[in-house]
Each structure stands twice: as C-alpha cells, then as structure tokens.
Amino acid sequence: MTWIIKRSWLIYLVYGKYNRQRSMLGKENHMNSFSCVITGHRPTRFKFKYNEKDKRCQRIKKCLQEQLIRLYNQGVRCFWAGGAMGADMWAAEILLRMKEQTMYQDVELCLALPFEGYDAGWDDWHRKRMGFIRKYAAKVLILGEMPSSDNYKKRNYYMVEQARYMVAVYDNTHNMRSGTQQTVNYAKKKGLQIIYIHPDTAQVTTEDAILWKK
Template sequence: MRDKTCCFTGHRTLPQNERSEVQARLYIVLQKLIEKGIQYFGSGGAMGFDLLAAEVVLELRKRYPHIRLIMVLPYENQERGWDEEEVRRYHTILEQANKVVYLQREYRCGCMLRRNRYLVDNSRGCVAYCTRVFGGTAYTVNYAKRVGIPILYI
C-alpha cells in the first residue's frame, strides 16, 4: 500500500489571497499522481493546508472513485478550541474519509511530529505547501528528504 500512498504537509494558515491558487495547484498535482498510480492520500487533519488537501481529494474522488482519503490524526478531539467553521469542515471531512486513524487518545508533547513522521513513513511521496524554514511543516519536509521521500511543492 505504501507504494500507492502520498501524504500532505503544509502550514495551518493559508493567506486568503493564495487559497484559490494553492487549491488549483493541488488539483493539477493530485490528478497527475492519480494517473501515475497513487490511490491513497494521507492527511493529518490540521487546519489550513491539510484540510484543503483533504477536500480536494474528496472532490477528485467523484471523478476517480478508486482513490481513498485516510485521515491520520495525532489524537482524539484535536479540533477542540478551533473556531466553529473549521470544526464543521473538519467533521465533514472525517465523515467522508475512507479511513480515520487516531495515533493516540490524548494530546501529549510531540504528538504532532509523531503524526507527521507516521504520514511520511507510510508514503511514497509528499505534497507540501512550505513557505518557511522553521516549524512543523519544515520539520516534516526535512524528515521526508532525510528518508528519501520525494517532495512535490505546491
């Protein structure tokens, strides 16, 4: 399954003026990956890029019914404290996902990085929206590079 899986990593905040462009690029990149045999897409379910990427996968699933969205979540109820609109989006995505994996029950220090490593370790490639050299997204991109996972930048 790993050889047919791609994961996502990206920032939690997407500038509003870039959202449409990022979404359009995601459509193009994901369609090419699907045509090359990728069937499984792993999303960490964080606000921002993760949720946008999951929504694009769900939209593409209408055209490519064989593809699967796997939500790999760091812990249960990670959406606690999010604003109402983001919580609604999150639950809509979870309801439509083919599989939801919780890596642990409760928040613990390091659980987000553990989730990111899990996504990379179980993927053949990584689609990234990374505009900074620090933080969780940069860590995940660098980890993917270290373990030899190709990165497609959006």
C-alpha cells in the same frame, strides 16, 4: 509415519508463517509505492490568512488539485493528510470532490490525527468541515490518547512512513520551525519524492527530476 507427519506439519508452520510475513511486507511496500502524504502551513502562515476567497488561496488550491491529479495518473491512490487547518484541509476536500467523479472513484483519503479532540479550539466552521472530512475519509487513525506535542510528531512521522511521495505547501528555501518543516525534513530523511508548492507564489518545484513520466 507419525514422526513424518509431525515434521511436515512443523515445516508448514514455520515456512508458512515466514511466507505470510514476507507476503504482508511485500503488500506494505507495494502500498507505500502508491501512497502520498500531504503537508503544509496553517492559515496564519499565508498572506491571505483565513480568507479562502482570496485569489492567492484559490491559486494554491488549484495547484494542489493539479498535483494530486498528476500523482493519481502516476498510480497513486492513497493520500494521507494530518487533519490540520490550511493545506491539509484544502487537500482533503479536493480529494473528496475528486472521489465523487467516476474517473477518480478509487481515490482513498486517509487521515492520521494526533489525538481525539485536537480541534477543540477551532471555530465552528472549521470543525464542521473537519467533521465532514472525517465522515467520508476511507480511514481515520488516532495516533495518541492524550494532548501532547509528541503525538503531533508521531502523527507526522507515521504519515511519512506510509508514503513514497509527498506534496508540501511549503517554502523550501527558508527554514521555519513548524510541524510542516518537521514532516518535510523526515520525508527527506526517508527518501520520499517531494513536490513543493510555494505558499506565496504557488510555484511548483520538485527534488526528483524523474518523478513524472513524459
């Protein structure tokens, strides 16, 4: 009888652990199916630079909001951003404003940052805006301990690996060596469904024609 009890307990430990791991994996895959990573250029890439009152910037922000709402209507709830100036910041602020509305209150903004203090060289206005974003984000992850280009790459790859969709404020017709290009290329490799917003025209294109439900 003692041997049977011990054997049953061993089976429970082995198979119970396996089932828990399989369940956790299923949850992770499920979360990836309903997550999106946002990437895009810094202000210096845009023709309007830091002038966010420019009509071209306003057009891009409006387009960003439209695509984020469309993804939300497709079931996406978790949105990852890398905490950079430019497209990352605009999208994060849009998501926080969406969350203030009852119909979007379950939106989650998640931040993946390369290392603490990465924004030390920013001006006060942008640092304050990022401080507000960090305060109200659902999750803030710091991917590295020290300043290094590897930690930016780690940040970019990590966000892609959490997601099934990507919104990229990026000109897909020109190769421009940048962190945005690195993130987009990795997303292509991982098979994410990518929505491009052109940084000059705000034109939307996608590599997956069946992304949106009719």
